[in-house]
Amino acid sequence: xTESYSKSLRREMISHSPKKFCCRNNLLRAMTACTGGAPxxxxxxxxxxxxxxxxxxxxxxxxxxxPDLGDVSALRCAGCRPAxxxxxxxxxxxxxxxxxxxxxLDLAFRSEARAEAIWKYLLSAGFDFRRRTRRGSxxxxxxxxxxxxxxxxxxxxxxxxxxxxxxxxxxxVSNFANRRYNAxxxxxTRSTEASVxxxxxIRSLEAAGKLHLLDETLxxxxxxxxxxPELTLSQLAAASPKxxxxxxxxxxxxxIMAIAEEYRSTGGQAACGExxxxxxxx
Numbered sequence: 001x002t003e004s005y006s007k008s009l010r011r012e013m014i015s016h017s018p019k020k021f022c023c024r025n026n027l028l029r030a031m032t033a034c035t036g037g038a039p040x041x042x043x044x045x046x047x048x049x050x051x052x053x054x055x056x057x058x059x060x061x062x063x064x065x066x067p068d069l070g071d072v073s074a075l076r077c078a079g080c081r082p083a084x085x086x087x088x089x090x091x092x093x094x095x096x097x098x099x100x101x102x103x104x105l106d107l108a109f110r111s112e113a114r115a116e117a118i119w120k121y122l123l124s125a126g127f128d129f130r131r132r133t134r135r136g137s138x139x140x141x142x143x144x145x146x147x148x149x150x151x152x153x154x155x156x157x158x159x160x161x162x163x164x165x166x167x168x169x170x171x172x173v174s175n176f177a178n179r180r181y182n183a184x185x186x187x188x189t190r191s192t193e194a195s196v197x198x199x200x201x202i203r204s205l206e207a208a209g210k211l212h213l214l215d216e217t218l219x220x221x222x223x224x225x226x227x228x229p230e231l232t233l234s235q236l237a238a239a240s241p242k243x244x245x246x247x248x249x250x251x252x253x254x255x256i257m258a259i260a261e262e263y264r265s266t267g268g269q270a271a272c273g274e275x276x277x278x279x280x281x282x
Contacts, residue, residue, distance in 0.1 A: 019043025022076035
């Protein structure tokens with residue numbers, strides 16, 4: 001019997017388990033939030049859950065029966081949020097093969113309360129799931145091929161994006177990827193790639209001996225951007241030690257660029273990090 005598209009996708013996620021423990025633990029938290037630790041119907045998913053749970057228990061990090069996926073203190077690196085989406089799909093998800101059927105992603109729950117909690121989390125993360133009841137289960141679903149591809153891309157599983165594209169549901173993968181990229185950075189600069197522009201501004205302050213004059217929050221943000229120049233704003237916010245929001249990070253980077261520009265425009269006379277720049281709130 002041919003393996004279903006959902007099962008093969010689930011196997012792929014399990015076989016490419018996150019390397020970092022914090023990510024695996026967030027994946028476990030997501031599975032537990034979906035099921036409460038109840039036995040999983042899929043044998044591969046059940047075995048994977050038990051292995052993750054054993055590891056977490058050995059480190060005294062096993063989640064409670066109803067973990068709060070919105071708790072940002074549990075997010076330790078940029079891979080933790082994608083791991084949560086993977087855990088949700090592995091535990092309760094199914095998706096149609098884009099090459100054979102109309103796109104449909106279902107998350108089926110035995111508990112209405114758990115469905116409600118996951119629904120709120122997904123909505124807050126920007127995913128427009130609808131809700132219905134089917135044969136005693138509460139189902140969260142999406143039918144847009146582009147939205148489904150976006151969900152799996154955020155989960156770090158690009159296979160669905162390519163499959164949807166090949167099925168003709170997304171005509172231009174490059175344009176789609178660019179829209180996702182620009183959503184994070186277009187407000188920082190409209191002329192050049194945002195990360196390059198910000199890093200150039202930071203390095204200009206460093207070369208002028210002004211970088212150390214930034215206030216503590218701006219200095220930390222500048223160092224974070226230089227350390228991870230390839231990350232989008234969302235990923236950079238997740239990687240920040242103090243769990244900054246994307247909005248806070250954007251405002252700080254914008255202020256750093258403004259300070260660098262002021263310094264350049266005044267021929268080096270601007271007091272970087274002092275005066276109004278130092279006293280602005282995030």
